Amino acid sequence: MRQYLITKKWSYTTAIFSIILSEIVSVQFPHVLGEFTDALSRGALTSVLIAHYAFELLVIGILYVLLYGVGQMLNGRSGRIFEYQLRKRLFEHWESLSTDYYQQRSIGDLLNHAMNDVRAVREALSGGANILTNAVFLLLATLYMTFTTISVQLTFISMIPILLVPVLVVWFGPKIRTASREVQEALSAMAEFTEESLSAVRLIKATASEEVEAQRFSRKVQEIVKRQMHMVKRSAIFQSSIPLLGSLSFSIALLYGGLLTVSHKILLGQFVAFTLYLAMIITPLQQIGFVINNFQRASASLARLRVLLSARPSVVDSKTAISLPHVQGAIEVKLDFFRYPNSEHKVLEGIAFSVQPGQTIGIVGRTGAGKTTLANLLLRVFDPPRGAIFIDGVDIRDVVLRDLRTAIAYVPQDGFLFSTTIAENIGFAKAEATPSELMQAAKDAMVYEEIVRFKEGMNTQIGERGVTLSGGQKQRVAIARALIKNAPIMILDDSLSAVDMNTEKMLITRLKQLRTKKTTLIIAHRLSAVFHADQILVLDEGRIVERGTHEELLQRFGIYRTLYDLQQGEQGVTV
Amino acid sequence: MKRNASNVKSGVAREGANSLLHLLPFARPYALQFVLVFGLIVIYNATSVLQPYLVKIAIDKEISGPHIHTRGLFLITGIYVLVVLLGVLANYLQIVLLQYAGQNIIQKIRLELFTHIERQAMKFFDGNAIGRLVTHVSSDTETISQFFTQFFLSMVRDGLSLVMIVVMMFALNVRIAFYAMFLIPIIFLVSALFRKRLRIAYQTTRTRLSNVVAFLAENLAGVRITQMFHQEYRQAQRFDVLNRSHQTANIHEYYVSVQFNRVLELLGNVAVALVVWVGGGEVLHKVILFGTLYAFISYVRQFFTPINSLTQQWNTLQSSMVAADRVLRILQTKPAIEDPLLPQEIKSGLGKIVFDHVTFAYKQGENVLHDLTFTIEPGSFVGFVGATGAGKSSVMSLLMRFYEVSEGRILLDDVDIRHYRQQDLRRVIGIVQQDVQIFSGTVLDNIRLFQTQITEEQVIHAAKIVGADDFICKLPNGYQTNILAKGANLSMGQRQLLAFARIAVQNPRVLILDEATASLDSQTEQWVQRGLQTLAVDRTTLVIAHRLSTVRAADQIFVLDQGRIVETGSHSELFAARGLYRQLCEKSGVESAYVLSTNM
């Protein structure tokens, strides 16, 4: 914020300068009118002189409008550039934060920060600056006039209430800030709810829970109204008390000044002039109250943004991180245990295995066994402890994140797709991919045939998160997106669960061809996806309970065998 | 002058005013508040006028008058303070009341908007980004309410001042006042000239802002993908393009509105200069008195103060009209699927399903399902298999009436499902899908979907039946554990189990499992299936599965291929038929390999 103001200092100085200049110009207006009156009463007025004065007034009018307009525009522009930069910074900041952060905060809440809070700050910055400059100038000018022309004593005594203005600001400021923060929080909660509810609209419809949702939404909205009213009351009191103090000053002036006049300490003319000047203070005071009020709200928003921007990513390059541009694909895991942050439960325990470059590893296991967690650790979605996971013999905690993630092609369990075209999704990791490369990736992922059936082929827009694709199509687009990276290590997290057996077989065969000499980790529930692996790990409750090749595992009559019998046995009956 | 003010307004409005007018019913219940606010503004204005008057009395009577009373001075000061307090009080009440009305209006619009969006058919959500919808609900409504608060306030307050000034002018000199009225058409003309530019500027800014929001929302949801593929820089650049184009539009919009306000102010200043020039001549020729001229100069200046603040509000008006347009566009989108006027009650029947020559396309001309005809007997267990993209999920979406058939009809217990209310239909037919949606909240609430009439015992019972109880009990607070947004702290299979528990609580008569067990291991899958069977033996169950072991026991299996049913029969019949199903079966053995054709 401060930095921004500094980078824009010229723009702001020019703006404030031109606003002040415009005020100085506009003060000339009564002056010219006064001369006009004088000339008239002296009887010296001629039609030439009238035209002259009229012209002067015209020039003043135009100058004022131009100067003030320029000031306004400059301020408004800086404010909007600030808005842009703040959003840009937020976006870049968010991109740097790790997954654990996103598990704690909801998208709706973050959106509310980026929209409402940023706007509140900008409004105070650009609108407030104009009015404040204007008001402060008027205030100072009037004060100057009163002090220099009329009794200093009178001025001082009648200014006493106005001196209380800072007290008011100090007293009310934090209250308004708190109230405003609470409003923003309620707004965030609503945005959060709306986002979540609309994302789950299919479920809501399927279970006919529209009314329940509407009620829950209504509670959020009522909370906003409650908090808004709370804030409105506070800021209304604040905003009305400032002109109230002005008016009190005025009444002191009336009484005390009146008494002084009656006792002939000051002249009647002085008294009248003084009250006129004081009356001129009220409007700027009102404006200042308004602006301060806005500033309080903006500072609540600014504080919220500061909290947001001060979050640090938990997964970062270590100071001694080394670059690993040419990964061979050897993986070594020696993990004692792993707990998710804020959790007591050991999700993984005593995991040890190693993978030679070019090997294929299958990982199977019961639901919740920790397979995805293991993949997350390899990718440093969550940081493993030091000395637990090595790639090509280097602790991944010491590898530059970018290199690590370049070396691994990942197909997540929930293949998130962006709402662009199929082509753009496949080429997500490779901006420079040619159409034929994209096509090849789609073919390798066994999805090309279906894509060409769409009217727009690779350029089909697929809607939010790929809603217009079938489940299997989504998964295979996600696979194509990973394949195009042609990375030395590939992790497929249950990525074949939604495709039919035929397609799965083709895909597995194709993968085997493509990934000879490259390391591949396949997590799956269907054993048909892993039976060909060089080594299969069976996870249960966070431990590796069995390991070996398909044939070896079948002989052990353990969990693997049970799963095999369930999947194959019934088949076998009829074959 | 009142006329003038309303002229300005109707000049602005036309297209956008319609939208605002449509939203007026939301404000109607607060008519009383608006009347009160009006009264309070009158009081406040009166106290403001009274204050200088009191000072004048003090000066004329008590200070410089023939009888100088210090007591009178005290009295007048006392009255003055009272008047000030009254004014402040009126002002305070006015702010609070107006905000009260405004906030309640937003609340209503928000509620209406939200329920309306939820009423939309799924097609609507295929085409509308959620981030955008969120801005409609959260920020467009806010902008609209400014119309009812700021704009209304300014119309009343500045309108009143304008009327007073015009009355004063006419009282002073009808002829000059009449000339001064020529300003009105000019003001009107200027407003008309700027109207379109302002409106377009606002619209552009708003549209671009919602692009920013939509992009942001999506990228926050997919930030993990961006990071895994280390595309942060590229996404940031894409964001920058949107963000910058919003900035440009935003600055442009501000420039236009500043220009508009300043041009009007310029007009005022030119008018003053003209008055001095022309009026000065008249004073010189003794046509009018100097006092009159002086008064006119100040009136013309004063005349532009409310005009200026009205035009400031013009910006508010424009932006709220654009927001109203956007909100109204949603409110006026009729849900593509609506309930019949005279819905049929669903008989406590059996669950017989008939597809009668059903054809369906998501996009016109791209048929996904072709002429499907089949019958599912009540209480039977039916499997759907087929290559991915064959249209299995689409069949189920039609049965749930997420989408409307293009041709043909679907019958549930011999009644076209279009004759039922959607909610009734969906209470009878339950579905578990592969991608599970989880709400932030407790496990308990997630299973009973916030329906508080369902007890904890029922929930636990359901969870036990589908085998979810095991893992739930291991969570730190059991059923009261808070699940993070989107189920981030659960494994995929655990989310799936929650979905099964949900359906077990509902225990619908017809159950659809759309690859619901795909992220479960076979062991868990078996438990789930057994559990669901014990819950209701005579339920109609439709199962889509790629693991053929899942549907092997089905009474009937439909094999879909590219939107057509190509084979029907039981497992053994189909297996004997040596068709597509047989082929799939042969592929589904764990070890059966596939020989890749050379053109791949």
Ligand SMILES: Nc1ncnc2c1ncn2[C@@H]1O[C@H](COP(=O)(O)OP(=O)(O)OP(=O)(O)O)[C@@H](O)[C@H]1O
């Ligand atoms: N972010 C998290 N915070 C806390 N606990 C978590 C988090 N993510 C997962 N867990 C817990 O860790 C355990 C292992 O989860 P994981 O996702 O690794 O299972 P999985 O083997 O991939 O299961 P599935 O086959 O169902 O996908 C589960 O009990 C889950 O509840």
Ligand SMILES: Nc1ncnc2c1ncn2[C@@H]1O[C@H](COP(=O)(O)OP(=O)(O)OP(=O)(O)O)[C@@H](O)[C@H]1O
């Ligand atoms: N909302 C939608 N809008 C447009 N097209 C869609 C939409 N949903 C699905 N489709 C298209 O309809 C076809 C059938 O999709 P559907 O989801 O019914 O397949 P499926 O048989 O369930 O496949 P899978 O086994 O992969 O889940 C696909 O080609 C898909 O791209």
Ligand SMILES: [Mg+2]
């Ligand atoms: Mg998993």
Ligand SMILES: [Mg+2]
């Ligand atoms: Mg499907």
